[in-house]
Amino acid sequence: MNNIEPPRIEASSELTGKIRDFWSRRVNAERVFGKTVSRHGRGEDAYFRDLETQRYRSHRHLKPWIERMQSGRSVLEIGCGVGLDTYTMARQGLNVTAADLTHVGVATAQARFRREGLPGVFLVGDACGLPLAAESFDYIYSFGVLHHAADTSRSIDEVFRLLKPGGIALIMLYHRRSLNEWVHRLLGVPFEEKDELCPVVRRYTMAEAKVLFARFRSVEIKPDFLFGEGYGVLFRLIPLPIYRWLSRRIGWHLMIAAVK
Incomplete structure (x- = not known):
């Protein structure tokens, strides 16, 4: 049995390549805890x-x-x-720019936008340093990504740099004091893929997350997402009010809204 990923890992010059390789092989959202979500060809x-x-x-x-x-x-x-989510935001009427560390992610997303005639700017880049002008965006959105970066603190500094004054960052980071953390630690099961360790999976307490966003004018942090479909029948049967009550206390996702 693999050990789970440690909550802390030091950034190094080799990490970014390992992270890119992992997410190029394990394209996010195509699998849920080892199970393939779609049998259709990528991009269809x-x-x-x-x-x-x-x-x-x-x-x-x-x-x-x-x-x-x-x-x-x-x-x-x-x-x-x-x-x-880029597609959802574009359909909502937002002017989207989207970056990913992997070529496969960007190529797949961009091809869909072109096919449907949706406007959007796409680039391959590292969250720790993107080739974009400072103070360019009203919003920066990153759901479950920055805790996988080679240097999470530096990536949040980059969010701050790219936001306009008064702009809002909507960021999700993993919560260490959560049911999901405890279950994975008890079972010794990796977080992203049950048969392979992800190079970086940092998790944070609410207090630690506040420190990461200390430069921002205001920060709101709320836990959510007790667990998902990887928990099988338990996800389908738990009453929604109980699920939501527990999610607000020991949810796996720290939902962070930070105003510059």
């Missing part, structure tokens, strides 16, 4: 339908989070993957 319409259905069914809190952003404003998504 049915492929996107399958992935989006699973993503928003399992992550009940995600669409309301995206809907906080006002149409007509500019948003940068850091770690767009194959562009599921």
Whole structure:
């Protein structure tokens, strides 16, 4: 049995390549805890339908989070993957720019936008240093990405640099004091793939997350997402009010809204 990833790992010059290789092989959202989400070819319409259905069914809190952003404003998504949330934001009327560390993610997302005639700017880049002008965006959105970066603290500094004054960062980081953390530690099961350690999976307490965002004018942090479909029948049967009550206390996701 593999050991789970440690909550802390030091950044090194070799990390970024390892992270890119892992997420190029294990394209995010295509698998849920070892199970393939869609049997359709990557980039097909049915492929996107399958992935989006699973993503928003399992992550009940995600669409309301995206809907906080006002149409007509500019948003940068850091770690767009194959562009599921990017697409949702574009359809919502946001002016989207999306970056990912992997070529496969950017190519897949960009091809869909071109096919459907949706405007959007895509680039391959590292969250720790993107080739974009300072103070360019009304929003920066990153869901479950920056805790996988080679240097999470530096990536949040980059978020601060790229936001306009008064702009809002909507960021999700993993919560160390959560049910999911405890279950994985008890069972010794890796977080992202049950048969392979992800190079970096940092987790934070709420107090630690506040320190990361100390430069921002105001910060709101709320736990959410007790667990998802990887928990099988338990996810389907738990009463929604109980699920939401527990999510607000020991949820796996720290939902962070930070104003510059």
